Amino acid sequence: MDHFGRTSMVFGEEDENANVATCSYAATTASPHPSPGTETEALPWPDSAPGSLENIADCQDANSGTPVLPENQEWFEDVTDTALWEDTNCDRIKSVLIERGAAVFLNRRSNYPASARDRTIGGEFRYHVCQYEEVVSLGDHTGFEATLRLDVHTVEQVKEWVQKLKGSSGVTWRVDVTRPRLGKRVLFKASYKCQHRVNPRAAKSSKNTCCQAKMHTTLKSTRGEMKTEDPHMPDLPFKVILINRHNHNLFVADAIRHRDVGEKANNILTGLFEIGHTPTSALAVLKHDLQMEYGQRYVYVSANREFAPTCLMYRSGLFHKVCREEYGTQTGPTMLAALKLQVEIYNNKCNDTCALLGTTSQGAPLVVVCSPLMKKVHQLKHSGELCFIDSSGRTAGCAGGLPLGILLCQSEDEQTIAQGLEQLKQVVGEKGFAGRGHEGPQLVITDDCRAERGALRKAFPKATLLLCSFHLLQAVWRWLWSKESGVTHGDRPALFAIVKEMLYCQEIGSVDRLYSEARGHPVAASYEKFLRYLDRLYARRECWALSYRGSFLTRGNNTNNFAEAAMRVLKDKILQRTKAFNLPQLFDLLTSRLETYYEARIVDVALGRWESFQRAKFLPKMATLQHRIFSRLRTRSLW
Numbered sequence: 001m002d003h004f005g006r007t008s009m010v011f012g013e014e015d016e017n018a019n020v021a022t023c024s025y026a027a028t029t030a031s032p033h034p035s036p037g038t039e040t041e042a043l044p045w046p047d048s049a050p051g052s053l054e055n056i057a058d059c060q061d062a063n064s065g066t067p068v069l070p071e072n073q074e075w076f077e078d079v080t081d082t083a084l085w086e087d088t089n090c091d092r093i094k095s096v097l098i099e100r101g102a103a104v105f106l107n108r109r110s111n112y113p114a115s116a117r118d119r120t121i122g123g124e125f126r127y128h129v130c131q132y133e134e135v136v137s138l139g140d141h142t143g144f145e146a147t148l149r150l151d152v153h154t155v156e157q158v159k160e161w162v163q164k165l166k167g168s169s170g171v172t173w174r175v176d177v178t179r180p181r182l183g184k185r186v187l188f189k190a191s192y193k194c195q196h197r198v199n200p201r202a203a204k205s206s207k208n209t210c211c212q213a214k215m216h217t218t219l220k221s222t223r224g225e226m227k228t229e230d231p232h233m234p235d236l237p238f239k240v241i242l243i244n245r246h247n248h249n250l251f252v253a254d255a256i257r258h259r260d261v262g263e264k265a266n267n268i269l270t271g272l273f274e275i276g277h278t279p280t281s282a283l284a285v286l287k288h289d290l291q292m293e294y295g296q297r298y299v300y301v302s303a304n305r306e307f308a309p310t311c312l313m314y315r316s317g318l319f320h321k322v323c324r325e326e327y328g329t330q331t332g333p334t335m336l337a338a339l340k341l342q343v344e345i346y347n348n349k350c351n352d353t354c355a356l357l358g359t360t361s362q363g364a365p366l367v368v369v370c371s372p373l374m375k376k377v378h379q380l381k382h383s384g385e386l387c388f389i390d391s392s393g394r395t396a397g398c399a400g401g402l403p404l405g406i407l408l409c410q411s412e413d414e415q416t417i418a419q420g421l422e423q424l425k426q427v428v429g430e431k432g433f434a435g436r437g438h439e440g441p442q443l444v445i446t447d448d449c450r451a452e453r454g455a456l457r458k459a460f461p462k463a464t465l466l467l468c469s470f471h472l473l474q475a476v477w478r479w480l481w482s483k484e485s486g487v488t489h490g491d492r493p494a495l496f497a498i499v500k501e502m503l504y505c506q507e508i509g510s511v512d513r514l515y516s517e518a519r520g521h522p523v524a525a526s527y528e529k530f531l532r533y534l535d536r537l538y539a540r541r542e543c544w545a546l547s548y549r550g551s552f553l554t555r556g557n558n559t560n561n562f563a564e565a566a567m568r569v570l571k572d573k574i575l576q577r578t579k580a581f582n583l584p585q586l587f588d589l590l591t592s593r594l595e596t597y598y599e600a601r602i603v604d605v606a607l608g609r610w611e612s613f614q615r616a617k618f619l620p621k622m623a624t625l626q627h628r629i630f631s632r633l634r635t636r637s638l639w
Contacts, residue, residue: 125150125151125152125157125161126150126151126235126236127148127149127150127151127236128148128149128150128232128236129146129147129148130146130147130148130149130232131145131146131147132144132145132146132147133145133146135245137245137246138247139246139247139248139249139250140249140250140251140252141170141244141246141249141250141251142244143244143245143246144242144244145241145242145243145244145245146241146242146244147239147240147241147242148239148240148242149232149236149238149239149240150236150238150240151235151236151238152219152237152238153219153222153237153238154187154219155187155188155219157238158188158217158219158238161238162192162217166259166260167262167306170250170251170256171194171195171213171244171246171250172194172195172258172259172260173192173193173194173195173215174192174193174194174195175190175191175192176190176191176192176193176214177190177191178190178191179191184221185220185221186218186219186220186221187219187220187221188217188218188219189217189218189219190216190217191214191215191216191217192214192215192216192217193211193213193214193215194211194213194214194246195207195258196208196209196210196211196246196248196255196258197209197210197211197212197213206254207254207255207258209247209248210247211246211247211248212243212245212246212247213243213244213245213246214243215240215241215242215243216240216241217238217239217240217241218238218239219237219238219239220233220237220238220239221237222234222237253303256303256304256305256306257303257304257305257310258305259304259305259306260305260306261305261306261309261314262306262307264307265286265306265307265308265309266309266318268286268289269282269283269286269309269315269318270318270322272285272286273318273319273322273323274322274326276588276589276593278319279312279315279316279318279319282315282319283308283309283310283315286308287302287308290302290307290308319581320581323581323582323585326338326585327342327581327582327584327585327588328582328584329582330581330582331582335582335583335584336365338582338584339357339365339367339583339584339587340357342584342587342588343355343356343357343367343587346587346591350371350372352372352375353427354369354370354371354372354375354427355367355368355369355370355427355587355591356368356423356426356427358419358423360409360411360415360416360419361415361419362411364409364410364411364416365408365409365410365583366407366408366409366416366419366420366423367407367408367409367583367587368405368406368407368408368420368423368424368427369405369406369408369587369590369591370404370405370406370424370427370428371591371594371595372595373402373595373598373599374402374403374404374405375428375432377402377403377404378404378428378431378432378433378434379431379434380434381434382434383404383432383433383434383441384433384434384435384436384441384442385434385441385442385443385553385555386441386442386443386444386445386553386554386555386557387404387433387440387441387443387444387445388401388444388445388446388560388562388563388566389444389446389452389456389560389563390446390447390560390563390564390566390567401562401563401565401566402598402602403566403594403598404428404433405424405427405428406590406594407420407421407424408583408586408587408590410583412451412452413451414450414451414454414455414458415455417451417452417455418454418455418458418459420455421455421456421458421459421460422459425437425438425440425459439460439462439463440459440460440462440463441460441463442463442464442553443463443464443466443552443553443554444456444460444463444464444465444466445466445467445468445554445557445558445559445560445563446465446466446467446468446560447467447468447471447560448467448468448471448472448475453465464552465543466543466544466549466552466554466558467540467543467544468558468559468560468561469503469544469546469558469559470559470560470561471559471560472499472503472544473496473499473500473503476496476499476537477492477496479533480492480495480496480530484529485527485529485530485533486527486529487527487530491523491526491527494521494523494524495523495524495527495530498514498518498521498524498534499534499537501514502514502515502518502538502541502545503544503545503546504546505545505546505547506546506547507547508545508547508548510547511538511541511545511547511548515534515538518534519531519534546558569597570590570594573593573597574589574590574593574594574597575589
């Protein structure tokens, strides 16, 4: 039986029914389905070649009279060519082949040619067909019942043969019943069923058709002296009763999508998972490779689960299996041991303490990373002037800042962040932050996160903390839209403009004046909750009002978009918008990919490759430049 369920055997005496043959002599191998993408060249029908149909009847054993195939079996490939099956006298040819002792493989519904060198039934094992009978088939395959004997002697060989039968016949056989060993003679006995017959509790499954196809296998022992009337012992101890009666098609998309995942696809996915791919990205790479390999045949290959396992459950299970082997479990002692090992390996690779593993008060792991590149950034004077801190990213910038350190923790509370900053000071030492050491940077810009700002005050008490202008306005706008504020839809823009004007005014006195005017504003006066909210903002005006930053060396940075851009790089480029399996894998991705990404960016800047990171939306257009030049010239001419 080949990939299309067809059978190719050498028959002996013809029964009354032309489709029934009894056991009289050995069978040859059958023809497998050619792998997708292979082309089989059509061969001419041999009329008088040695071993052709006219001469095959003369090739008989001198003693038994059993037809013997000639040594040159090229004729066998010829008679199984697809051109033969297109002949209108297909039934006549079939009867001639059976009569002459040749192997037939009739399935006119298939476009794939059969090959006599197939290993469908026996594989590399010698086998014997004891009984064969064709039955009525309503699907795209040939139905039959057959009894085989094979040269299989061990249980391992039995499992190997069953596995190869799945791939060559197009039928996925599942173990139905395993029977205990009966005495010393029976080594293995099991019954198999088609996968389209599932258990009653899963009867509503889409693949369940209550298929009646079955296969019974029995392996007998050949050790010691045997007293048996079985003529096939001890050469063919493995008996197979194959009932190939399927009530469904075997080679349609709804059937082949339930096949087992092939070994090749499984190995490819495992390799992709080992280098950091996720279940989704690994499938995309696998599909792309299949498209490049099979071209127009991809539509057929992609429908086969053996080549393209699109089931997310299978890919996720394999992904977790690979990650557990390399990084341990997601939580627990195994994960902590794997994380400790990762930190030790990384420090040994860097010949320095670039990562430090600690434990929070809740018992959770806390890892601080300051790679060799980050330690070089600490030597720049800018690292002691202004720093940014963030734990999430949503916006982008035309260029990102260079990282000074990474904190990996399972919680974002104030105590955990403060402990992480203390560990960072231990890693960078006194040379960190441009020689400021444990004092930290002069300025730090953050969003309005209480945990972050509280932890920074504990770790760097001498640093000045500033609020990001963007996040301030965002928080005000969200509060105006909340039910808590009670502000109507039409009054929200006017109240938002009050805060925005206070933010961007250029003089310190203007902030006080705008605050006094806001309390008497006709719209603001009608909302008592907004006035209380404005009072709380005004009490912290030194942190967010730009007029108070005149003496600070902010270098024009009033937002923490550099940190936001860095987090966007981390999510898009490093993590590819997916969640890491556990903390050890996240540590591995950051220490292996993030470092190389920033090194490449720095090299691009050093070599003047501006096009690699510039964006058109950050560059002035030609019309804008011409307008500015014209305005300046006009102003000078007026003076």
